[in-house]
Amino acid sequence: xxxSFESVDWSEELQTLVSQAKSREDRKAAxxxxxxxxxxxxxxxxxxxxxxxxxxxxxxxxxIVASEGVFxxxxxxxxxxxxxxxVVPL
Amino acid sequence: xxxxxxxxxxxxxxxxxxxxxxLGIEGLRFEPNVAxxxxxxxxxxDMKVNSSPxxxxxxxxxxxxxxxxxxxxxxxxxxxxxxxxEEPGRWIEGYFVDCREGSATLHRRIVxxxxxxxxxxxxxxxxxxxxxxxxSGVTTRDEPVWYSGENNPHWNINNDLISVLRxxxxxxVVQVNDFRLPEALHVYMTQLSQAVLDEPKPYSTRFKxxxxxxxxxxxxxxxxxxxxxxxxxxxxxxxxxxxxxxxRSRYAITGKASWTxxxxxxxxxxxxxxxxxxxxxxxxxxxxHRRTRKWYTVLTGEGAPLRIDCLDLRPDSATFGQRASFMTxxxxxxxxxxxxxxxxxxxxxxxxxxxxxxxxxxDEDEPRLDLPAFGRDFxxxxxxxxxxxxxxxxxxxxxxxxxxxxxxFELEPQPH
Numbered sequence: 112x113x114x115s116f117e118s119v120d121w122s123e124e125l126q127t128l129v130s131q132a133k134s135r136e137d138r139k140a141a142x143x144x145x146x147x148x149x150x151x152x153x154x155x156x157x158x159x160x161x162x163x164x165x166x167x168x169x170x171x172x173x174x175i176v177a178s179e180g181v182f183x184x185x186x187x188x189x190x191x192x193x194x195x196x197x198v199v200p201l
Numbered sequence: 202x203x204x205x206x207x208x209x210x211x212x213x214x215x216x217x218x219x220x221x222x223x224l225g226i227e228g229l230r231f232e233p234n235v236a237x238x239x240x241x242x243x244x245x246x247d248m249k250v251n252s253s254p255x256x257x258x259x260x261x262x263x264x265x266x267x268x269x270x271x272x273x274x275x276x277x278x279x280x281x282x283x284x285x286x287e288e289p290g291r292w293i294e295g296y297f298v299d300c301r302e303g304s305a306t307l308h309r310r311i312v313x314x315x316x317x318x319x320x321x322x323x324x325x326x327x328x329x330x331x332x333x334x335x336x337s338g339v340t341t342r343d344e345p346v347w348y349s350g351e352n353n354p355h356w357n358i359n360n361d362l363i364s365v366l367r368x369x370x371x372x373x374v375v376q377v378n379d380f381r382l383p384e385a386l387h388v389y390m391t392q393l394s395q396a397v398l399d400e401p402k403p404y405s406t407r408f409k410x411x412x413x414x415x416x417x418x419x420x421x422x423x424x425x426x427x428x429x430x431x432x433x434x435x436x437x438x439x440x441x442x443x444x445x446x447x448x449r450s451r452y453a454i455t456g457k458a459s460w461t462x463x464x465x466x467x468x469x470x471x472x473x474x475x476x477x478x479x480x481x482x483x484x485x486x487x488x489x490h491r492r493t494r495k496w497y498t499v500l501t502g503e504g505a506p507l508r509i510d511c512l513d514l515r516p517d518s519a520t521f522g523q524r525a526s527f528m529t530x531x532x533x534x535x536x537x538x539x540x541x542x543x544x545x546x547x548x549x550x551x552x553x554x555x556x557x558x559x560x561x562x563x564d565e566d567e568p569r570l571d572l573p574a575f576g577r578d579f580x581x582x583x584x585x586x587x588x589x590x591x592x593x594x595x596x597x598x599x600x601x602x603x604x605x606x607x608x609x610f611e612l613e614p615q616p617h
Contacts (some may be wrong), residue, residue, distance in 0.1 A: 112467040114392060116399060140382050141382070147358040161390065161397055174271060176421075180409075183412075183413060196422065196424070198419060199420040199422065
């Protein structure tokens with residue numbers, strides 16, 4: 112593919128595609144999609160892989176955190192999973 | 202070893218010749234793929250599995266040795282359409298739980314056992330939790346269909362997967378997205394993921410936790426898998442010839458020595474070819490496309506010996522007639538880019554599946570009667586003797602939508 116992340120104005124391209132949606136259903140889908148994606152395009156450092164995939168078994172510390180499920184703070188979560196895991200609240 | 206509450210259930214086995222079947226949860230089913238045998242030209246592919254009807258975008262997930270899932274995954278805005286590629290005899294167990302709000306089969310749990318096959322795809326509706334056993338060495342093609350939604354707290358476009366431990370005793374109820382994305386936004390999304398994955402990134406999990414007095418989703422990104430797998434750079438450096446180059450595939454890291462490959466080309470269209478066990482001796486024939494830049498990625502047989510031969514047949518090239526041969530290994534993180542007019546052949550000792558992507562070229566002065574017609578751009582040439590008169594390949598690259606139109610045309614019933 113000739114497009115790199117830096118060489119394209121992804122927000123502008125997205126707006127163009129939204130404006131080109133023809134049917135009512137397509138417009139609704141395109142608008143909701145743009146609304147969900149735009150915050151990430153404004154802060155691209157937050158973009159991960161954009162893929163929905165099951166990951167191989169998480170490391171033990173993450174599995175323990177997921178299993179316990181209840182914590183006082185995010186700091187407590189970060190301490191439990193260790194330094195090799197980045198914790199991102201959503 | 203995972204203590205898996207679902208494993209105690211006796212799975213129903215789906216016979217290997219069943220291509221079209223409902224599996225017990227509404228919308229969960231097998232559908233037949235568009236697959237056909239190819240010419241018996243020795244050394245060429247013996248089967249082609251086309252992209253399926255729909256948005257014509259795909260990604261591929263490889264599964265390394267000892268791969269196992271300890272979670273089920275739920276998509277909120279994505280129907281999965283999975284084809285499992287591996288040689289015959291590989292059995293897989295799939296575990297499914299319906300988590301869709303309002304579903305008549307909410308929280309129904311089923312287990313199905315089936316053989317990997319290029320001839321059918323498994324459709325998993327969004328909102329149905331799923332996981333698999335037996336995927337080590339198998340590569341799955343996903344041809345997702347994406348949906349957006351309004352004010353859906355379960356959906357995260359950056360990571361559309363809610364993870365649930367296999368040991369969980371209860372499963373969530375999830376509101377799924379309703380609005381199917383138009384095709385142009387599927388293409389946009391796949392191009393964006395390609396751009397984001399210009400450098401490999403580790404994948405992440407998302408769990409719902411109670412933090413303080415409120416429930417929220419938290420994403421965990423593990424950074425310790427980045428150096429897993431064999432060193433890549435030597436494999437890229439070793440296979441370089443005029444008009445034939447090894448390039449790093451675009452991928453995310455989904456586990457130890459396990460990768461999710463996204464497309465190399467802007468069209469997002471990828472077919473899958475099967476190369477039989479033709480051996481790794483010098484080939485008698487090479488194959489050339491005059492109008493097409495090919496991208497190939499070997500999806501299965503990771504680590505097995507792979508022979509590559511190529512021959513520059515571009516008369517305007519300074520290296521016209523130059524031949525090269527390489528012995529390397531099958532590795533999904535490497536894609537081979539072959540320019541129009543460069544002949545090639547692959548050789549393997551065991552059958553493998555290979556992703557095939559196209560970029561199509563046209564000349565300023567068409568019709569070019571010395572070139573094959575569009576859609577029939579394939580010639581076999583003698584590996585040892587070739588004509589000194591070869592056509593000059595065209596240089597104008599067609600827009601991505603042309604490649605998509607050609608793929609769609611190929612899915613239509615052809616006259617005999």
